[in-house]
Amino acid sequence: MKYYSTNRQSPDMSFKEAVVKGLPQDKGLFFPEHVPALPAAFFEALPDMTLPEIAFEVLQPYTAPDITPEALKHICAEVFTFPIPLVKVEEDIYSLELFHGPTCAFKDVGARFMSRCLQAFAEPEKPVTVLVATSGDTGSAVANGFLGVENIEVVILYPEGGVSEIQEMQFTTLGQNIHAVAVAGTFDDCQHLVKQAFSDPVLTKEMQLSSANSINVARWLPQMVYYFHAWGQWRKHQPQAHADAVTFAVPSGNFGNLAAGVLARQMGLPVKFFIAATNLNKIVPAYLESGQYTPAPSVATIANAMDVGSPNNFPRIQETFGQAYEALTQVIKGYWTEDGPIKSTILEVQQNQGYLLDPHGAIGYMALKKELPDLKTAGIFLETAHPAKFKQTIDAILETDLPLPEQLQVFLHRKKQVSSIRNEFSELASLLQEQHRLHTAS
Template sequence: MNFYSTNHQAPELSFKEAVIKGLPQDKGLFFPKEIPSLPASFFEALPGMDLPEIAFQVLQPFTTPDISEADLRAICAEVFTFPIPLKQVKGNIYSLELFHGPTCAFKDVGARFMSRCLQAFTTPGKPVTVLVATSGDTGSAVANGFLGVENVEVVILYPKEGVSDIQERQFTTLGQNIRAVAVEGTFDDCQHLVKQAFSDEALAKDMQLSSANSINVARWLPQMVYYFHAWGQWRKAQPQEVSDAVTFAVPSGNFGNLAAGVQAQRMGLPVRYFIAATNRNKVVPDYLETGNYTPAPSVPTIANAMDVGSPNNFPRMLELFGQDDKALKETVKGYWTDDAPIKTAIRGVNEKEDYLLDPHGAIGYLALEQYLPALQTTGIFLETAHPAKFRESIEAIVGSELALPAQLQAFLNKPKKAGSIPNDYGSFTAVLQEMANTSPAS
């Protein structure tokens, strides 16, 4: 499978080349040249498949021939080691719990898969420096996924005082090949610095750069897997006469997760609608309502991982619908809400349904409550992170202490190690040049 740039001004690359490069030189995003259709036999067998087998079947067309069948099976078996259960919250509303991995967030899937791919692709003596901008969960997932991976250095940029304490501890306490840098700005500023680095030809001469944000195809593509897994679990529990189609409400920041879901639909997954569920950073819901796509400075909210004013993956959304706005709007609905309804939903669902939402999952839940009466399908929202990752906020909302899972407790007593820079590209390149000069290969 080859991958082209959504800006169509860069050469096509293989999966391996696209993973290592991260971002095309023309500042577009890599996109698969073909989207394969999975056979009916796959969907018939899907309810009985385990996660590693689903992952292998879904991802093989995109990774061939760069990853052999045996190696891909081994990678999938190593990545998908934790459960991703579908749980009924009430009536026809279900939660897909994506927080049972090492860092308690959905990004464990993509980060772990990408780290194994990059480890397989790197050449001894030619280290790859992975650049990551994070609004919270990406940093922790990537840091833990790449920790100790030979020949790979990771630099994580995050907005100073813009992530929760637990999120920050998950990527600032590791050391080894993980470097964290706080930026005096917003997540969008961090994201812009990373994009500048990828288009810096002088920097490219000194360092081999890659990205582990969802702009990287190896981070983005494996997110399709849990949509198939969710449908398989739901289908297995339903009477045969119930319609196959479901609606997914996807808490959305950079829109990689939603783009992965739409691609799963293009491969044959019976999804009737998607809901782009956002907080006050509502660029895409506004676009779906008005037809005008106008990125704006991000604003802070209780759902901080979605505080994104210029979603990186939106070009992939357009590409999936052939740049046809009408087709996109027929499939994707928009929803946004403020902090107050999020808090009310968390409190209410906890009291009435005995189910604790995190702020991001709460937005997905609210989106389904609004849309399902008209859409008349089963609704599945993505519970993207464990509520304990936002312990202070959640405890204040529900009025009781929240126990931390073991994965998060492990970080509490470790000292933070992070640099700090102003929102300035020169300061960022100084950090990178220092790394290049001290690299064992330099």
Template sequence: MNYYSTNDYSSEMSFKEAVITGLPKDKGLFFPREIPTLGEDFFESLPSLTLPEIAFEVLQPYVSPDISPEELRKICGEVFHFPIPLVEVEKDIYALELFHGPTCAFKDVGARFMSRCLQLFAEPDRPVTVLVATSGDTGSAVANGFLGLDNIDVVVVYPQQGVSEIQEMQFTTLGQNTSAVGIEGTFDDCQALVKQAFSDEELNQKKNLSSANSINVARWLPQMVYYFHAWGQWKKQHPEATEITISVPSGNFGNLAAGLLAKQMGLPVTYFVAATNRNRMVPDYLETGHYAPAPSIATIANAMDVGNPNNFPRIQELYGHHLENLQKVVKGFWADDEEIKGTIKLVHQEKGYTLDPHGAIGYLSLRQLLPELKTPGIFLETAHPAKFKQSMEAVLGQEIELPEQLQAFLGKQKQVTDLPNDFAIFKLLLMQEHKEGTL
């Protein structure tokens, strides 16, 4: 499979080149030249396939010939080794729990897949520096996914006041080949610094940069797998079912873009919901046709505090930049902090299920939209509630127990380089040689 830039259809790169490069020089996004469709036999067998088996079938066309079938099976086995259960919350509303991996967030899937790809592709005499901006879960997933890999350094860039304490601990205490940079600003500022780094010629001559945000195809594409897995589980429980709506809590919109790509491969999902917090640019666009990126607003659902979503051009590309075609499939929804808190409290009391702030938006969107859409619904539970321990305990008035994966980070020493929002200073830092836990 070859890939082109969303800003230049005539451009061409292999999967390997696209993964290593991360971002096209024209600041577009890599997009597959073709979208393969999966046959009826695959969908009939979905309920009985394991996650690694689904991943192999879905991803093989996108990585061939750069990754052999044998190598891909090995990677899929290593990445998809934790459960992703479909849990009934109430009649006709189910949660797809994506938080059972090493860092308790859905981004474990894409980060681990990308780390294996880059390890396979990295040249011994040219180390790769992976740059990743994070509003929370991406940083921990990427840092842990790449931890200890030879010939690869990871730099996590995050807003100093924009992530939860536990999220911060997960990527600032690791050392080894990982470093953390705290920026005085918002996630959008961090994202802008990373993008500028990729377009800086001097920096790219000295450093072999690659991106681990969902703009990288190796982070983005494997997210399709759990949509197929969800459909398989749904069909196992409801053999006669033909329609479903999936609500996707969305910040940078890579997760939704992956679901929509899965639909174009044949996944029979009727509708998707773009569920956001007060950073509502995409729901507003779906309603008005006017797309207006804006400075991000801080909310209780901090992983979605994105004012200029990186992956939205991929969604537009999937639908040929025709708003009407997109509106037929994607419904917009947003909620403010009080609605999110009220939903968490109500569902915990009435259903005995603990939503995290992001999943709460997905659940609430289904409660409000399903009567009109007339289908059952699945929402993505994208992170474990304990990753937002302080805010969750304030909402519920009781202690949230940490799972084993998160307990492991408590009491460790943070190693962070704090910087102002200034590219010249950031560039100077990146130009230095990496030392364990710092630059």
């Protein structure tokens, strides 16, 4: 498989080259040259397939020939070691729980897959610096996935004061090859600094940079797997339903997750609709209404992982639909809400259904409640993070003391190790050069 840039000003690259490079020089996004269609037999077998089996079948066309079938099977078996249950919340509404991994967030899947790929590709004489921006869960997932991996240094940029305390502890207390950098700015500022680094000729000549944001194909593509898995589990619940009578509501910030879902549909997954479910950062829902795509400064909300005013991955969604606005809007619907309704929904669902939502999953649930009567399908919303990652918010809403899962408790009493920079590229460049010098000298 070859990958081209969505801006079409950079040369095509192999899977290995695209993973190591992370971002094309023209600041586009890598996209597969073709989208393979899966056979009918795959969908017939899907309800009874394991997660590693699904992952192998879905990802093999995208990783060949750079990863052998034997190596890919081994990677999938290492990555998909935790359950991803589909839980019925109420009639025709299901939650896909993506928070049972080591950092309690959906990004564990992509981060673990990418770390194995990059480890396989890294050359001893060419250490790789993984540069990533996070609004919360990406940082912890990437830190966990890459911790202790030889020949790879990880630098995580995050907005100072812009992530929850537990999220921050998960990636600032690890040490080893994980370096946390607090930026005096927003998540969008962090993303912009990352893009500047990848297009800077001095940095790219001095060091081998890669990204672990969902802009990287090895982070993005494996997220397709749980859509196939969810559909298979839904068919077990609803064997008599029409195969495509399901809608996915996807809490969306950078839109990598939704981009993976629509690519899965392009491969043949029988999904009728997707809902781009957002908070006050409603750039994509506004685009779906007007046809005008207008990034804006991000707004802080209690669903902080979605506080993104310029979603990096949305061009991939447009590319999947051949840049055809009408085709895109026939499949993707938009929804957005404010903090107040999120809080009341978390309380009501806990009281009435006995199910605890996190702020992001709550937006997905609300989107289904609003749209399903018109769409006339069943609905699956993605629970992207464990509610305890937002303990302060949940405790205030429910007037409780939510216990932390074991995966989160281990970080509470560790010392933070953080560098701080202003929102200035020169400061980031100096920090990266110093980290690279220390690593190559050791």
